[in-house]
Amino acid sequence: MTVPRQQQAGAGAETGSPLLEVTGLTKRFGGLVAVNSVSFSVGRSEVVGLIGPNGAGKSTIVKLIMGILRPDKGSIRFRGRELRGMAPWNIVNLGVAGTFQNTRPFRRLPIIANVMVPCLAPRARRRGEWVKRIEVKARDALEFAGISDLALEPAYQLSHGELKRLEIARAVATEPQLLILDEPFGGLNPSESDLLAKSIRRLHRGGRFGRLHSEGMAMIIIDHKLSYLLRIVDRVLVMNFGQIIASGTPDEVVLDSDVIEAYLGKEEMA
Numbered sequence: 001m002t003v004p005r006q007q008q009a010g011a012g013a014e015t016g017s018p019l020l021e022v023t024g025l026t027k028r029f030g031g032l033v034a035v036n037s038v039s040f041s042v043g044r045s046e047v048v049g050l051i052g053p054n055g056a057g058k059s060t061i062v063k064l065i066m067g068i069l070r071p072d073k074g075s076i077r078f079r080g081r082e083l084r085g086m087a088p089w090n091i092v093n094l095g096v097a098g099t100f101q102n103t104r105p106f107r108r109l110p111i112i113a114n115v116m117v118p119c120l121a122p123r124a125r126r127r128g129e130w131v132k133r134i135e136v137k138a139r140d141a142l143e144f145a146g147i148s149d150l151a152l153e154p155a156y157q158l159s160h161g162e163l164k165r166l167e168i169a170r171a172v173a174t175e176p177q178l179l180i181l182d183e184p185f186g187g188l189n190p191s192e193s194d195l196l197a198k199s200i201r202r203l204h205r206g207g208r209f210g211r212l213h214s215e216g217m218a219m220i221i222i223d224h225k226l227s228y229l230l231r232i233v234d235r236v237l238v239m240n241f242g243q244i245i246a247s248g249t250p251d252e253v254v255l256d257s258d259v260i261e262a263y264l265g266k267e268e269m270a
């Protein structure tokens with residue numbers, strides 16, 4: 001089977017103008033090329049998985065899109081608007097939110113206060129009924145993430161898995177059009193992972209979580225727990241050594257010889 005290569009990484013996205021379009025993205029750290037001329041697109045209601053071995057460049061892609069890092073070359077366009085050089089908070093207010101592998105909560109504050117902070121963002125405050133009811137909205141985001149019962153606990157008392165879900169609640173509270181999740185299942189046990197996978201699918205389809213309304217959103221999900229990720233995504237991009245080496249449906253990429261080699265190595269394949 002021939003899987004589309006990097007220049008075709010947008011194949012499978014919805015017809016019409018993509019929500020996110022990444023073109024020729026490159027990032028170097030000294031002599032290391034972490035991301036090497038990467039191009040892909042994400043459709044307006046598409047869920048894309050981004051996978052690959054450790055060090056492939058996946059988390060760097062997330063930080064470039066979110067404005068945490070600045071690319072050396074290339075373009076990142078969201079709804080046709082260039083994000084390159086834009087501050088992270090402005091990117092969030094345009095409708096892009098993300099979570100990261102390393103959680104950074106306000107450790108001494110209750111977790112509901114942690115979620116109320118993003119509810120004060122200009123984008124979130126513009127959404128009508130929530131202008132005067134940020135506590136209600138924060139509680140609904142915590143309920144979506146499955147930790148509403150811990151609302152008054154200080155963040156430093158949370159387990160690693162609970163902190164992961166707090167990060168997701170904070171991102172959801174901004175009501176993004178594109179949600180980027182970096183290792184959302186990391187640190188979660190099987191029952192927590194099952195619950196989160198179901199919540200992510202509901203969020204993508206759109207609907208109401210308590211009083212928090214979602215119109216459905218596009219997503220990019222990065223995770224090593226492929227058994228969960230592949231059940232959620234529409235399309236998978238596979239990275240290795242800073243480049244996209246395969247793109248296709250979950251069934252296609254798991255059978256691709258280059259993908260198998262990237263994970264197992266040539267000797268194991270033989």
